[in-house]
Amino acid sequence: MKKWEENVRRVIPYTPGEQPDFADMIKLNTNENPYPPAPGVQAKIKELCAEELRLYPAPAADALVEGLAACYGLAKEQVFVGVGSDDVLAMAFLTFFNSKKPVLFPDITYSFYDVWAGLFHIPYECQPLNDRFEIVKEDYYKENGGVVFPNPNAPTGVELPLADIEDILQHNEDVVVIVDEAYIDFGAKSALELIEKYDNLLVVQTFSKARSLAGLRIGYAFGSPALIKYLNDAKYSFNSYTMNRPSLALGAEVLKDDAYFRETTAKIIATRERTKKELAALGFQFGDSKANFLFVTHPDYPAKALFEALREKHIFVRYFAKPRIDNYLRITIGTDEQMDALITFLRAYMK
Amino acid sequence: MKKWEENVRRVIPYTPGEQPDFADMIKLNTNENPYPPAPGVQAKIKELCAEELRLYPAPAADALVEGLAACYGLAKEQVFVGVGSDDVLAMAFLTFFNSKKPVLFPDITYSFYDVWAGLFHIPYECQPLNDRFEIVKEDYYKENGGVVFPNPNAPTGVELPLADIEDILQHNEDVVVIVDEAYIDFGAKSALELIEKYDNLLVVQTFSKARSLAGLRIGYAFGSPALIKYLNDAKYSFNSYTMNRPSLALGAEVLKDDAYFRETTAKIIATRERTKKELAALGFQFGDSKANFLFVTHPDYPAKALFEALREKHIFVRYFAKPRIDNYLRITIGTDEQMDALITFLRAYMK
Incomplete structure (x- = not known):
């Protein structure tokens, strides 16, 4: 280490969620909105x-x-x-x-x-x-x-x-x-x-x-x-x-388009509530999320393996290798079609 | 002062140059470029x-x-x-x-x-x-x-x-x-x-x-x-x-348009060199600026009064009320027309 490096502020850098870029991907890993901004x-x-x-x-x-x-x-x-x-x-x-x-x-x-x-x-x-x-x-x-x-x-x-x-x-x-x-x-x-x-x-x-x-x-x-x-x-x-x-x-x-804001937000909430039911039916467990994502775990399927299997199909969700939550996945609420694709994959995977 | 305010980091805030907004103004106060970005x-x-x-x-x-x-x-x-x-x-x-x-x-x-x-x-x-x-x-x-x-x-x-x-x-x-x-x-x-x-x-x-x-x-x-x-x-x-x-x-x-970058930069340099001559002829003193501004003082005309007189005509330059430089004006190099307007005003003011 050089002498000038002694005065450097050292930090453990934050790792942002990956930003994959595939034409066919379903990106449910960074809690982005599936709908475009107001027209x-x-x-x-x-x-x-x-x-x-x-x-x-x-x-x-x-x-x-x-x-x-x-x-x-x-x-x-x-x-x-x-x-x-x-x-x-x-x-x-x-x-x-x-x-x-x-x-x-x-x-x-x-x-x-x-x-x-x-x-x-x-x-x-x-x-x-x-x-x-x-x-x-x-x-x-x-x-x-x-x-x-x-x-x-x-x-x-x-x-x-x-x-x-x-x-x-x-x-x-x-x-x-x-x-x-x-x-x-x-x-x-x-x-x-x-x-x-x-x-x-x-x-x-x-x-x-x-x-x-x-x-x-x-x-x-x-x-x-x-x-x-x-x-x-x-x-x-x-x-x-x-x-x-x-x-x-x-x-x-x-900020000027309140109607559009309410409409897209309501759509995401409706998709979230439907997704909760589908995931519960597949045996997933989760708290009652009020966000545009679900944080889920499954008693029989390790989160990390699920994360990797999804990733292979270009369905990107978020996995945190951290104490207490390393058997959970954070899944962003996308469009109904995207959530259907996710559920379809999970249903097949768990068969 | 409330108790929570005791932990607040207090700073003497930086004061940015004013951003006036008049249709007829000549804005030579924040070292902006007078030419638009590359097409x-x-x-x-x-x-x-x-x-x-x-x-x-x-x-x-x-x-x-x-x-x-x-x-x-x-x-x-x-x-x-x-x-x-x-x-x-x-x-x-x-x-x-x-x-x-x-x-x-x-x-x-x-x-x-x-x-x-x-x-x-x-x-x-x-x-x-x-x-x-x-x-x-x-x-x-x-x-x-x-x-x-x-x-x-x-x-x-x-x-x-x-x-x-x-x-x-x-x-x-x-x-x-x-x-x-x-x-x-x-x-x-x-x-x-x-x-x-x-x-x-x-x-x-x-x-x-x-x-x-x-x-x-x-x-x-x-x-x-x-x-x-x-x-x-x-x-x-x-x-x-x-x-x-x-x-x-x-x-x-x-970054892709190097020719435009060179052309507009050369124009500003040419305008600066010409402006130096005009200001020197009016009795202004200044170092040999290599920037897109001149930092000038005049033995007979206090900078602050000049600043205010220019301001009244909607010609905005920068004045710093600070030790050693409180008799100087920082003048951004604008277009040739803008510098002509400045010189014309100064010539009349000093008559």
């Missing part, structure tokens, strides 16, 4: 002007921030935007988790939390989910430097009732509490209504799932003006222009 | 497909990384990309400047360096430029935790000769040295050729200036595979998909 997005693409790209974008991302504020009935001082919810969450970790006390999050959860804690040298302590993969609210009563959890949780899909979230907030008025709602639009109850009551609550959402815009990288957060101001100060100090012009224009556009 | 970019916009936006972008940004490697004759392991050079530089500060010893950079320089140092709790020590606004290479011989400077320097436009850069590298083999080349395409000599010889050298560039794509937010860095790997590990840990699909597609496209 207005394609129309707006045609209006994008190369000439304008020579100019910096608006640093405060006004079009998008104002669109979100209008859409969710908030003031723009309550809205923060970033390059995907990962950017929003990383910035929130950097900004809010500066205590010497450990930040608390579940043991089975979004796999980026411990990576950010490592990157920013933030102490943390994982709180085990119970046997039904539920967050135990009492685990978050102890002294800590902050709290973060997804709702519904990832990769389990299990919802934490809003009353439990409020209970956690009541026990944590002295730290920032982040509720990561990447999957909230598929049926769970958002904590958004609590931001007026708790000025230390940050609610994070994304356009990558229910809005079908994973390829644009847009995440956002709602919170008290004080919380959002701190976050913006840190963001402007990191990079003053994070959201590019296509993101701002297309992101603002997608 | 292929508009053609490529028309090919963008909304349907594909539902999918995550390629996490390794392959199209762009491979395009840059091919364009600059490098291996893709020597190329890193980010959301503008600010993202690349912030990530490099986070990754490489982890020493307790101070990082060294000039006192008059890109105003983000001390902001990032503050954000990441990195100790630093500014080295004063000499009276001709030149970097004094001997100032960088002392023990330090890393070195960073722009070349040409910002906001002075003054170039540091490549021999001096190599001299600084020879005196700093034990730390990472970052040369921030945002303005390199307008006539200064790049340190790129030195990356094969010094595995601790990171050369950072951008599409925001000479490539006319400030609105897309694309920056990049060249360095040894070891350096780039460390940077990618940190980046993937922060946010695994930072470059959105439009950025990847349009960024790869702009």
